[in-house]
Amino acid sequence: MITRPSTSRVLEDxxxxxxxxxxxxxxxPAQQIRLHMLMIVLNDCANASExxxxxxxxxxxxxxxxxxxxxxxxxxxxxxxxxxxxxMGDSLVLSDVIDDxxxxxxxxxxxxxxxxDTVNRDFIERGEDILxxxxxxxxxILSGVxxxxxxxx
Amino acid sequence: xxxxxxxxxxxAVEPDRGATVLSAAPVPGGYSxxxxxxEVRWADGSSERFVLRGDPPIEGSVFRSDRAAEWAMLQAVxxxxxxxIPAPRYFDATGEYMGCPCIVSEAIDSTSMxxxxxxxxxxxxxxxxxxxxxxxxxxxxxxSIDASIERPSDWREHLEDxxxxxxxxxxxxxxxxxxxxYTLKKIRMNIPPEVPMTLVHGDLQPGNFLLSEGTDPYIIDxxxxxxxxxxxxxxxxxxxxxxxxxxxxxPETFLASYRAxxxxxxxxxxxxxxxxxxxxxxxxxxxxxxxxxxxxxQGHHRxxxxxxxxxxxxxxxxxxxxxxxxLPYTSEAHR
Numbered sequence: 001m002i003t004r005p006s007t008s009r010v011l012e013d014x015x016x017x018x019x020x021x022x023x024x025x026x027x028x029p030a031q032q033i034r035l036h037m038l039m040i041v042l043n044d045c046a047n048a049s050e051x052x053x054x055x056x057x058x059x060x061x062x063x064x065x066x067x068x069x070x071x072x073x074x075x076x077x078x079x080x081x082x083x084x085x086x087x088m089g090d091s092l093v094l095s096d097v098i099d100d101x102x103x104x105x106x107x108x109x110x111x112x113x114x115x116x117d118t119v120n121r122d123f124i125e126r127g128e129d130i131l132x133x134x135x136x137x138x139x140x141i142l143s144g145v146x147x148x149x150x151x152x153x
Numbered sequence: 154x155x156x157x158x159x160x161x162x163x164x165a166v167e168p169d170r171g172a173t174v175l176s177a178a179p180v181p182g183g184y185s186x187x188x189x190x191x192e193v194r195w196a197d198g199s200s201e202r203f204v205l206r207g208d209p210p211i212e213g214s215v216f217r218s219d220r221a222a223e224w225a226m227l228q229a230v231x232x233x234x235x236x237x238i239p240a241p242r243y244f245d246a247t248g249e250y251m252g253c254p255c256i257v258s259e260a261i262d263s264t265s266m267x268x269x270x271x272x273x274x275x276x277x278x279x280x281x282x283x284x285x286x287x288x289x290x291x292x293x294x295x296x297s298i299d300a301s302i303e304r305p306s307d308w309r310e311h312l313e314d315x316x317x318x319x320x321x322x323x324x325x326x327x328x329x330x331x332x333x334x335y336t337l338k339k340i341r342m343n344i345p346p347e348v349p350m351t352l353v354h355g356d357l358q359p360g361n362f363l364l365s366e367g368t369d370p371y372i373i374d375x376x377x378x379x380x381x382x383x384x385x386x387x388x389x390x391x392x393x394x395x396x397x398x399x400x401x402x403x404p405e406t407f408l409a410s411y412r413a414x415x416x417x418x419x420x421x422x423x424x425x426x427x428x429x430x431x432x433x434x435x436x437x438x439x440x441x442x443x444x445x446x447x448x449x450x451q452g453h454h455r456x457x458x459x460x461x462x463x464x465x466x467x468x469x470x471x472x473x474x475x476x477x478x479x480l481p482y483t484s485e486a487h488r
Contacts, residue, residue: 103329116482
């Protein structure tokens, strides 16, 4: 397996080539805007390739731990079943990690729904901290809004 | 929507006027519809410029809206006294001539309010102008709008339909997005006081106001318009990222002006309720963005927007969580 350069570095280099040589040769403003958008996408992909598996594997125990504690405290069978169904596998293949992440997210949401319905302040506060963590991780990977090409005219 | 197609269209709809299409140039910058600026010379020697708005091919687009519904709304509001729109002139409903459903409107010699804001004007005055234009749309008596425009049977039903956009998002995203689920639950815990339904533009921002010498401002881009809760337009504007922003520096003054012009009370619209309506006023766009993301996941190409709008997905995700976290766990305290 070739690891030098990494996938993220390859994508960054592609963006550099597009910036240096392809973008200046485009004269159509619409095509320039499209290319600019694609370069943003590629930069985000470079970011994601570097850490998305690690981020998801790091978040999953947080979701399952929260849901497991809610299940234990409330005895709710729906939350307990979601925790049981959400256990993480060993595979580090991206599509498998995504499946694990989605199941764990579902377990978290099932638990969060319950503590919100019953206004359980302690669990709500903890759950909201987990949501903030999820958002911080997402923000570190995706660049956020970029109003590329939005016309003021 | 090129010269040849527009020529064939005008030959069909204006057979006696001897149109010659001189140019048809794409206008970049729109995220939703394809826009073309065209120039036409008529046989009597006069000339006109037109704006053509058409649907991009479905495999190259994310946002969905109905040109026939937009045309019907344009017809319903074109002669109202409260505000101006560029005169809608022709509609190729089937795309037989233009290659896609396409609305042809007069072009206005104008500057967008967004471009005007870039010149560094007095922002207090600009805020008052912006609020006045917004209020002019919201103050339009519903009985003056053609009965063919759909009206929700009551406010609560309408609000539930808008809230249901979050359920549609969750369905499209596979029901496992904790941020959307949390946001939906907080929305349901904080149903705001009822207000009279009005004309709602759906994309009300300075970029869609045209300023023209000697006339009142024009409001363009009515593709997401409907009859509903006017606070959807206020909430929508809160997330517009292009500076300078006319709301955020002084929400109280912005809303005091709006209340003075519309008669809504402070209980009905205040900064907390405006933030609540960001969640609802953007939900139609977020639904399309999530559906586009899911289409890409399933292997369907949606053009550059299908992937680029992941940036908007992240943007709305962040806003939704931030704004939903601020909402209380009781149905009180909208302030």
